[in-house]
Amino acid sequence: MIPKSCPRQSEVAAQVLRGQWPAGCVEDLRQHVNGCRACGELVLVMLAFQSARAQAVSGPAPVSAGVLWWRAQLRRRNAAVERIARPILGAQIFALVVTIAIAAILLVAQARNVPRWFSWLTQPGQSPGLHFEDLWSSALAMPVWGLMLLVFGLAAVAVLGGFVLFSDRPRQ
Amino acid sequence: MENVATGEAQRAAELPMDNDAFAGFYERSARPLRAYLARVSGDAALADDLMQESYVRFLCAARSWDGEVAGRRYLFRIATNLLKDHWRRARSPSIEEIPEELFATSPDAARIESQFLLGPALAAMRPRDRQLLWLAYAEGYSHREIADVTGLASASIRLLLFRARRKIARLLREPEAEGRQGRAR
Numbered sequence: 201m202i203p204k205s206c207p208r209q210s211e212v213a214a215q216v217l218r219g220q221w222p223a224g225c226v227e228d229l230r231q232h233v234n235g236c237r238a239c240g241e242l243v244l245v246m247l248a249f250q251s252a253r254a255q256a257v258s259g260p261a262p263v264s265a266g267v268l269w270w271r272a273q274l275r276r277r278n279a280a281v282e283r284i285a286r287p288i289l290g291a292q293i294f295a296l297v298v299t300i301a302i303a304a305i306l307l308v309a310q311a312r313n314v315p316r317w318f319s320w321l322t323q324p325g326q327s328p329g330l331h332f333e334d335l336w337s338s339a340l341a342m343p344v345w346g347l348m349l350l351v352f353g354l355a356a357v358a359v360l361g362g363f364v365l366f367s368d369r370p371r372q
Numbered sequence: 373m374e375n376v377a378t379g380e381a382q383r384a385a386e387l388p389m390d391n392d393a394f395a396g397f398y399e400r401s402a403r404p405l406r407a408y409l410a411r412v413s414g415d416a417a418l419a420d421d422l423m424q425e426s427y428v429r430f431l432c433a434a435r436s437w438d439g440e441v442a443g444r445r446y447l448f449r450i451a452t453n454l455l456k457d458h459w460r461r462a463r464s465p466s467i468e469e470i471p472e473e474l475f476a477t478s479p480d481a482a483r484i485e486s487q488f489l490l491g492p493a494l495a496a497m498r499p500r501d502r503q504l505l506w507l508a509y510a511e512g513y514s515h516r517e518i519a520d521v522t523g524l525a526s527a528s529i530r531l532l533l534f535r536a537r538r539k540i541a542r543l544l545r546e547p548e549a550e551g552r553q554g555r556a557r
Contacts, residue, residue, distance in 0.1 A: 248540075262420065
């Protein structure tokens with residue numbers, strides 16, 4: 201189907217949209233519409249739709265604007281909170297991974313000392329762990345990196361604890 | 373830290389329009405939008421739901437206020453997309469492939485609309501044709517604006533609108549014509 205348009209269609213449409221059809225338009229245009237099939241159809245359809253629209257616009261008022269405003273604000277706020285919380289979750293996961301890694305390194309590094317730590321249980325009388333002076337000197341003799349690992353491990357646990365406490369706080 | 377997050381959320385929750393501006397815009401555009409949705413969907417309750425959702429999405433969209441005309445067109449586009457989503461959720465293969473009978477309005481809606489000439493005629497049209505006809509002849513949108521709202525190619529609007537107008541004009545002139553054709557089929 202090839203659309204057969206009339207050059208006067210836009211003129212007719214403008215008259216109907218302005219509410220000037222048929223009384224407000226020139227006789228020449230009225231006669232044209234009577235004889236032109238395309239323009240006749242256009243007027244018929246436009247009048248039907250314009251009348252339906254006018255009736256709908258004068259109908260009962262829809263829901264209050266304030267309710268929609270409030271709903272939009274709530275939805276936008278929730279989306280923003282979600283967006284902001286995403287990096288915090290990433291930091292928590294990172295802190296957990298770092299803590300586990302440090303704990304694993306500490307365990308591996310100190311594994312050979314484990315029998316010595318528990319030796320006082322089997323030989324309580326001879327264990328150096330029972331004498332403070334001996335314990336202190338053995339701690340000083342430890343390699344520096346071991347001590348640093350211990351400090352970093354404790355710090356990571358503290359950071360993780362902080363994040364856990366933060367995330368457990370009830371959201372307002 | 374949470375206070376900072378809450379503050380940022382508060383700032384992000386600020387809407388692009390203030391409450392009074394929105395109330396005015398809503399007052400001017402809500403009824404035409406509801407009429408569009410009701411006529412195209414043939415379901416007044418669905419039209420109310422989609423209208424409310426359209427406004428909420430309109431406000432949530434991070435978009436600066438470009439004036440009443442552009443805002444209204446954007447609103448109609450959101451509503452049109454919501455209608456499409458609604459039809460898609462009904463597991464329809466495509467709007468164009470669905471038989472027109474399935475889109476006929478419910479008996480109640482048809483009874484209410486039967487007092488008007490346009491209601492039964494629109495009920496016999498495809499949803500896409502209803503959209504095009506309403507946007508062109510009730511809202512007075514140009515072909516380019518209709519393309520913007522519906523997402524259809526601007527070049528095809530003219531032909532689609534011509535066909536839809538021819539069909540509805542026939543239905544408006546002889547309301548029984550389509551019924552006779554339907555029975556004959």
